[in-house]
Amino acid sequence: MDSPGDPEGPRPPGGDGPPGGAMETSRRLSREQIFVLISAASINLGSMMCYSILGPFFPKEAEKKGASNTVIGTIFGCYALFDFLASLVFGKYLVHIGAKFMFVAGMFVSGAVTVLFGLLDQVPEGPVFIAMCFLLRITDAISFEAAITASSSIVAKAFPNNVATVLGSLETFSGLGLVLGPPLGGFLYQSFGYEVPFIFLGCIVLLMVPLNMCILPNYESDKGKHSFWKLITLPKVAFLSFVITSFSSCFGFLDPTLSLFVLEKFNLPAGYVGLVFLGLALSYAISSPLVGLLSDKMPHLRKWLLVFGNLTLAGCYMLLGPAPFLHIKSQLWLLVLILVINGISAGIGLIPTFPEILSCAHENGFEEGLSTLGLVSGLFGAMWSVGAFVGPTLGGFLYEKIGFEWAAALQGLWALTSGLAMGLFYLLEHLRRRRRSELQNILGTEEEQTALLSDER
Structure with a gap:
């Protein structure tokens, strides 16, 4: 498992050695x-x-x-x-x-x-x-x-x-x-x-x-000394929790609204409505393992997968209706296509969140073992449940008040906000680490110069 000081998360056994042994072990x-x-x-x-x-x-x-x-x-x-x-x-x-x-x-x-x-x-x-x-x-x-x-x-x-x-x-x-x-x-x-x-x-x-x-x-496993409160008050974990809730609410939003919209807009028989949902579920199921593999092989890409998945999801919800201000005619083939892209973007943005939270917990002193894994699993489930409750509840209310097109667009704003917030956080984190690295290099150079001067004396 990744060490507490490893910002990149879990790495294959073998450290920086040749990848062959790690690949064989993983297979x-x-x-x-x-x-x-x-x-x-x-x-x-x-x-x-x-x-x-x-x-x-x-x-x-x-x-x-x-x-x-x-x-x-x-x-x-x-x-x-x-x-x-x-x-x-x-x-x-x-x-x-x-x-x-x-x-x-x-x-x-x-x-x-x-x-x-x-x-x-x-x-x-x-x-x-x-x-x-x-x-x-x-x-x-x-x-x-x-x-x-x-x-x-x-x-x-x-x-x-x-x-x-x-x-x-x-x-x-x-x-x-x-x-x-x-x-x-x-x-x-x-x-x-x-x-x-x-x-x-x-x-x-x-x-x-x-x-x-x-x-x-x-x-x-030994009982851990850390709590949920310490985990969720870590800034990075708080932002990631917001992302999980965003994805969950976007999924939940469709439960009470999409079938009604499809029946009303396209006059489809009730039996065909399930096929519309199929595009979303299958694309998510197929993309998730591929994204997980990419996330583990190249952990430095996780942050950008998260941001890209959120922003793509926001675009999908803008086009789901589509939003009236886009002046695009609603068509069944477009709706199914957007749902397929929706499922893929959900896989891209959601799957890296668990290892990112786990990695952040270890960086901040949480012990490796079942106690920390339990906290992370529980936090993930809790944040997902918040979105699963808010999504359909708010979705049903907005659908009744302003219609599916505007309701979906407002739901997309949630994903847009979480994507931009996560992107801004990662940018600031990168700049902070870069500044710290430069400062350490300067201090290291000054120490070397001081040592040389003392040797010359």
């Missing part, structure tokens, strides 16, 4: 690393499918049980809120609880809750149904975050020299889960009714639990 995965990859991929795929399965049919079923649109929106929104709270708690106490136990317990509870969601049609309508929806949704959010926080920490521990590459590759499974969840859930719902989609997916997740109990390694 050979140990048995333990393969098991970690299988476990992390299983939770990413399973949890994202369980998360996204609700969209196609749950709102209609909830309406039948007496839930209003506002209540249904709150049922969806509370997930992100409790995700945020759980991230902070689990990130802080990861070492106390144990990464493996947190992972397995989180996966077990998430699978069980998904099965129980399938039994909600047996619950009496009205307040009892609504209360059970909130209870299960909140429990699912907490258990999901426990598993994901543990998973990210274990992955970073198992792959200290390739954090971005592995996390980027695992985002492929998250993307697949988001893509496969809604159509699979819709098909099972149409064919077998409300219960089967939840019971089917919940049982698959539960079957993964004994597998992960057997194959997942158990990493031990």
